[in-house]
Amino acid sequence: MSCPLNCRPNLIFDFDGVLAETNRIRIDGFKELFGGEYPVEAVEQLLQYACMNGGLSRYLKIRYFFEQILNTAIEDARVTELATAYSHIVKDQVIAAPAVRGAGEFLAAWQGRSDCAIISGSDECELQEVCRARGIAGYFVAVMGSPRTKHENIALLLDQMGWRATECLFIGDSKNDKDAADMAGMPFVPRKSGIEHWDDYDGTVLTDLTELEGYLKWYRRSRT
Known part of the structure; x- marks a missing residue:
């Protein structure tokens, strides 16, 4: 699909690892949540799973x-209780975490040039609080997260905003981000945050968001 030279895609960002350097905080939060109460080997398996996903x-x-590592059933209410406890562990650290290099400058410079949204695996209510506390909530038409999946949130966002997937660009840092974008038929560009190496990725990989505006100039030219 082509677009005129002044066409700018609607930008959809993951939060963790794309706008803020929070991946390590998120992973270590599970160690604090479960450490001491459950076998060390089981917690280490979870941390590895969290790194890969x-x-x-x-x-x-x-x-x-619980279900795959401990082979134990868990009720939805208990999952919610533990997710809330996890939020208490990580939220203040996430608020205080450094921004990805260039993120704040890009958002400030890009405001009004095209619409931006966040779709994240983080808890939606927590993430909205984090964005307000970090002073970035006003840059986004929507901040969406779990317990809905990223694929569900993409579909919901497109419906609410009247956007086409091909008119958007997802900036993420995980395989899950790419899978969600691919399922929606949405263009994707990765940021190398450390959780995925992207060595075999056939395309541009951003080191940080100082490179994003230059990438968008190339992206617009490539679609005319």
Whole structure:
């Protein structure tokens, strides 16, 4: 699909690892949540799973820990209780975490040039509080997260905003981000945050968001 030279895609960002350097905080939060009460080996398995599935919600990771690692059933209410406890552990650290280099400058410079949204695996209510506390909520037409999946949130966002998937660009840092974008038929560009190496990715990989505006100039030219 082509677009005129002044066409700018609607930008959809993951939060963790794309706008803020929070991936390590998120992973270590599970160690604090479960450490001491459960076998060390089981907690280490969860941390490895969290590293490999950075874009999945805490609800799915908690359920995976019990059902797949501990081989124990867990009720939805208990998952919610543990997810709330996890939020208490990580939220203040996430608010205080450094921004990805160039993120704040890009959002400030880009405001009004095209619409931006956040779709994240983080808890939606927590993430909205985090964005307000970090002073960035006003840059986004929507901040969406779990317990809905990223694919569900993409579909909901497109419907609410009247956007086409091909008129958007998803900037993420995990395989889960790319899978969600691919399922929606949405263009995707990765940021190398450390949870995925992207060595075999056939396309541009951003080091940080100082490179995003230059990438968008190339992206617009490539679609005319």
